[in-house]
Amino acid sequence: MIRYKILRTITNNIVRAVDDDSQEMILIGKGIGFGKKKNDILVSNNVEDIFRLVDKEEQQLYTQMLSEMPLSIMDISSEIISYIQSKLSTPLNEHIHIALTDHIASIVKRCKMGLQVDNPFLHETNSLYPKEAEIAENVVQRLEKELDIEIPKGEVGFITLHIVTAISNESLRGIEKKAELLVSLKKVIEDQLALTIDENDLSYVRLITHIRFMLERIERNEAITIPGELETIIIEKYPSYYNLAWKLVRIVQKKLAITIERTETVYIALHLYRFAEKNEA
Incomplete structure (x- = not known):
């Protein structure tokens, strides 16, 4: 003991x-x-x-928070963080005790003042990180119940970003860039295919999921393999989708300063074909 x-x-x-x-x-x-x-x-x-909080700067930040923040917010935040950890197998980075606590305090302050912060990347964030978004949804419901406030829907996305940051050790800005990137890709797809995307469409969700896993593979230096004939079939039978896939890949490469294998382009083209065919049916 x-x-x-x-x-x-x-x-x-x-x-x-x-x-x-x-x-x-x-x-x-x-x-x-x-x-x-x-x-x-x-x-x-x-x-x-x-x-x-081994980092001395973070110790100072937490000490400052203690002197400035209502103790009720510290309590509810610690309970929320324990709840988040109970739902995940990956340990949370300790910085969440500062970042999320500060964010929860800001939510409460804005709600009491009747202010609302728009979240233009809410759906993209939820599509990229569905498990974390579900946890964030439960966090918002719990905060609303315990603090007797009504929290804007966009906060689910912001809390999702804090959770993902805490389990991936990726910067908040880096995760936001991925959500912004999806917005850009969505617009290109809509323009090129002359359609309006239903963000809940299963084919579109699968495309987004593939892009997420593609980025994770790149971070791990892993490559995806395809049957030799599949690339030829896609290029010959569906050249417009293959060209669009290449356009999307070039956007991703430029925005994130990464290199993407040609095999990823083939699978993106296949997802685009399935998505477009379903929307034409």
Whole structure:
């Protein structure tokens, strides 16, 4: 059983403490701070989450947040982060304790002031990260219920980005760029095929899913293989879709400064063909 010495009781559910090795950390757990004071000993039984914020700058940021933010927001944020972690197999980057807590505080402030921030990439974000978006949807519902506020739908997308950032260690801006990229690709597809895309169309969702996995393969330096004859068939039978696929690939390469294998173009062309054929039917 691990023992901690309390440095400061932040709320009834959050304390600042050190372990036996004098490592400072934040402990989270229902009621662990109730009636506790500095130098009291706390055992690990009821500790649900621990984060250390090894980075000194992040320690300072968190300390500043403690002095400026309502303790009720700290409590609900820690509960939300524990909930998010319970739904994922990948550990969350500790920075989420700063980034998401600050974002939740901003949501509450904007709602009370009647302000709303538009999220032009909501659907693209949800399409790229459906599992994380579902968790974010539940987070928003929980915040609305516990804080008695009505939260704009676009916040689901913003919270999704925070979750993805915490499990991928990719920057928030990098993830936003991918969502922006999908908006650009969608417009090109609509212009070239002279149609309006139904964002819930299963064929379109499959195309978006392929693009997401393509980007993940590139990040892992993995390549996708295709039967030798498939590329020839696609080029000869569906040249317009193959050319459009190449156009999309060039946009992705330019926007993200990456190199994409020709095999990916073939599969994108195949998705485009299926999508267009379904919409013509």
